[in-house]
Amino acid sequence: xxxxxxxxxxxxxxxxxxxxxxxxxxxxxxxxxxxxxxxxxxxxxxxxxxxxxxxxxxxxxxxxxxxxxxxxxxxxxxxxxxxxxxxxxxxxxxxxxxxxxxxxxxxxxxxxxxxxxxxxxxxxxxxxxxxxxxxxxxxxxxxxxxxxxxxxxxxxxxxxxxxxxxxxxxxxxxxxxxxxxxxxxxxxxxxxxxxxxxxxxxxxxxxxxxxxxxxxxxxxxxxxxxxxxxxxxxxxxxxxxxxxxxxxxxxxxxxxxxxxxxxxxxxxxxxxxxxxxxxxxxxxxxxxxxxxxxxxxxxxxxxxx
Amino acid sequence: xxxxxxxxxxxxxxxxxxxxxxxxxxxxxxxxxxxxxxxxxxxxxxxxxxxxxxxxxxxxxxxxxxxxxxxxxxxxxxxxxxxxxxxxxxxxxxxxxxxxxxxxxxxxxxxxxxxxxxxxxxxxxxxxxxxxxxxxxxxxxxxxxxxxxxxxxxxxxxxxxxxxxxxxxxxxxxxxxxxxxxxxxxxxxxxxxxxxxxxxxxxxxxxxxxxxxxxxxxxxxxxxxxxxxxxxxxxxxxxxxxxxxxxxxxxxxxxxxxxxxxxxxxxxxxxxxxxxxxxxxxxxxxxxxxxxxxxxxxxxxxxxx
Numbered sequence: 001x002x003x004x005x006x007x008x009x010x011x012x013x014x015x016x017x018x019x020x021x022x023x024x025x026x027x028x029x030x031x032x033x034x035x036x037x038x039x040x041x042x043x044x045x046x047x048x049x050x051x052x053x054x055x056x057x058x059x060x061x062x063x064x065x066x067x068x069x070x071x072x073x074x075x076x077x078x079x080x081x082x083x084x085x086x087x088x089x090x091x092x093x094x095x096x097x098x099x100x101x102x103x104x105x106x107x108x109x110x111x112x113x114x115x116x117x118x119x120x121x122x123x124x125x126x127x128x129x130x131x132x133x134x135x136x137x138x139x140x141x142x143x144x145x146x147x148x149x150x151x152x153x154x155x156x157x158x159x160x161x162x163x164x165x166x167x168x169x170x171x172x173x174x175x176x177x178x179x180x181x182x183x184x185x186x187x188x189x190x191x192x193x194x195x196x197x198x199x200x201x202x203x204x205x206x207x208x209x210x211x212x213x214x215x216x217x218x219x220x221x222x223x224x225x226x227x228x229x230x231x232x233x234x235x236x237x238x239x240x241x242x243x244x245x246x247x248x249x250x251x252x253x254x255x256x257x258x259x260x261x262x263x264x265x266x267x268x269x270x271x272x273x274x275x276x277x278x279x280x281x282x283x284x285x286x287x288x289x290x291x292x293x294x295x296x297x298x299x300x301x302x303x304x305x
Numbered sequence: 306x307x308x309x310x311x312x313x314x315x316x317x318x319x320x321x322x323x324x325x326x327x328x329x330x331x332x333x334x335x336x337x338x339x340x341x342x343x344x345x346x347x348x349x350x351x352x353x354x355x356x357x358x359x360x361x362x363x364x365x366x367x368x369x370x371x372x373x374x375x376x377x378x379x380x381x382x383x384x385x386x387x388x389x390x391x392x393x394x395x396x397x398x399x400x401x402x403x404x405x406x407x408x409x410x411x412x413x414x415x416x417x418x419x420x421x422x423x424x425x426x427x428x429x430x431x432x433x434x435x436x437x438x439x440x441x442x443x444x445x446x447x448x449x450x451x452x453x454x455x456x457x458x459x460x461x462x463x464x465x466x467x468x469x470x471x472x473x474x475x476x477x478x479x480x481x482x483x484x485x486x487x488x489x490x491x492x493x494x495x496x497x498x499x500x501x502x503x504x505x506x507x508x509x510x511x512x513x514x515x516x517x518x519x520x521x522x523x524x525x526x527x528x529x530x531x532x533x534x535x536x537x538x539x540x541x542x543x544x545x546x547x548x549x550x551x552x553x554x555x556x557x558x559x560x561x562x563x564x565x566x567x568x569x570x571x572x573x574x575x576x577x578x579x580x581x582x583x584x585x586x587x588x589x590x591x592x593x594x595x596x597x598x599x600x601x602x603x604x605x606x607x608x609x610x
Contacts (some may be wrong), residue, residue, distance in 0.1 A: 013381075013382075013385050014347075014381075014382040014385050014386065015347065015348055015351065015382075016351075020348075021378075039344055039345065039347070039348075039374075039375065039378040040344060040345045040348055042319075042320065042344070043320055043325075043344075043345055043348075046320065046321075063407075063410040063411050064411050064413075065377055065378055065381050065407065065411060066378075066381075069344075069374070069377055069378045070344065072370055072374055073326075073344040073370055073371075073374045076318075076319075076370050076371075077318075077319040077320075080318050080319050081319065094409075094410035095410075097406060097410075098406055098407055098410060101402060101403055101406050102368075102370065102403055104399075105368040105399035105400075105402075105403060105449070106368050106369050106370060106449065107448065107449050108369075143412065144410070144411065144412050
């Protein structure tokens with residue numbers, strides 16, 4: 001599997017129509033990354049049977065309540081459920097103070113370390129890297145400092161052609177082949193080339209999360225060609241004025257960004273409470289970008305071969 | 306109607322078994338008072354069709370997250386839904402800073418005034434009074450400063466005996482009778498006594514909310530004879546040690562307080578996540594106090610004639 005994005009919240013501002021505040025679980029080959037954490041995210045995770053303790057990295061786009069108010073509750077639950085391993089938090093300036101003040105008055109010290117990483121919301125740079133992925137900030141244009149996140153898989157290992165593999169080949173040799181190294185004997189003679197026993201690695205996928213933002217073409221080069229883009233679509237084009245004044249986007253604007261950035265798939269979310277039915281937003285986006293989808297809570301959007 | 310208490314959350318620490326963090330709506334003849342506001346309270350209010358804007362007074366017992374983490378979200382929603390009228394918040398020292406820090410980073414100013422009332426958690430005194438009720442603090446014994454709340458209805462008006470009422474009696478005269486004043490003519494002669502046209506007022510009810518606390522008999526005189534007591538019952542008596550070390554109570558201890566205080570009815574809540582089934586807590590309390598009830602979310606407990 002490549003990247004699996006599960007929508008935990010898709011509404012903006014206030015929860016309504018059984019839709020919740022922004023939160024998404026990004027699962028990259030079994031590793032969990034949480035992106036935004038609106039109020040009730042821990043309840044949504046329970047509903048969809050997602051184990052909170054598997055999350056080691058949480059990315060918060062900005063400090064409007066609908067994007068982080070579930071965080072202290074989630075961190076507290078992790079503590080109460082016995083967490084010991086460290087947790088990394090990536091957010092704009094201010095989140096550490098917000099959490100610190102609350103822990104001060106509740107006289108709580110977590111049994112695990114929370115490591116804050118302040119995200120510079122004005123630059124596009126690597127903010128996290130592990131064996132699997134690289135995460136880069138995406139400067140967004142909102143009423144307060146706000147950053148999107150570009151999650152890119154690293155180049156994967158080559159894939160073994162099982163039926164060609166010589167019997168009894170030790171594991172370390174198989175790993176060598178996967179990394180694109182030939183197998184030699186002690187005198188350095190090539191016994192098997194990696195080309196004959198492996199096929200190229202599967203595609204490495206990329207996912208861009210852009211919420212909240214007004215229409216801003218400056219993100220286009222940063223997300224160019226990504227496999228899936230989540231772009232906020234708070235309003236329909238008929239409410240473009242409202243989108244402008246609140247620094248939000250319309251579904252049409254989200255689709256325009258998708259077209260210009262030549263992304264594979266567009267996910268729409270952060271819907272205004274005024275829309276009970278979100279299909280018109282999807283339809284609007286599809287008029288210019290066919291592979292557009294209004295994000296459904298509980299549904300997973302998968303990038304895979 | 307007298308007092309109607311609707312349970313919005315009944316679990317402690319972390320939400321589990323479809324139970325939520327502490328919150329209760331207290332409805333006194335159509336006026337709404339919110340007591341505690343754990344994460345997701347606004348979602349629970351939507352579920353049970355409770356209009357948030359009708360709430361003008363919110364009482365927070367203490368600053369453990371499971372009792373207030375839904376507050377900023379609720380206040381923000383009130384703002385976004387157009388609230389203009391002021392809101393009163395009663396809580397121990399610290400809540401105003403917690404809210405202020407969050408509004409600072411979200412660069413938000415509500416369109417209505419939030420008036421903070423700091424509750425002295427070490428004294429039993431009137432913290433709110435209006436035409437209908439008096440609310441007094443109840444010092445509780447918990448790990449951090451914590452206050453319960455005693456809500457007492459004021460003496461109600463006498464009740465008109467409709468069939469005896471002279472035809473055409475103006476409204477202001479009827480109000481006089483309800484207040485226990487005779488009706489006189491211009492020269493001061495008594496035309497009707499209030500005794501002949503009215504019967505005594507209905508009973509004034511009282512409700513005590515005591516969460517979180519360890520077993521502490523010092524609250525007994527403060528809640529003596531109240532019609533309904535909500536007392537936390539985090540554990541069964543078999544986990545008394547755990548209750549002691551965490552400054553919580555068992556169901557048996559809650560019942561002991563109910564017996565000593567001679568209350569009318571006992572509501573149990575703030576259940577530990579370890580109990581999927583809460584009936585054993587109710588059964589334990591009933592062994593010494595028969596009118597004990599494990600609080601059920603969504604259910605209303607009514608004090609009325």
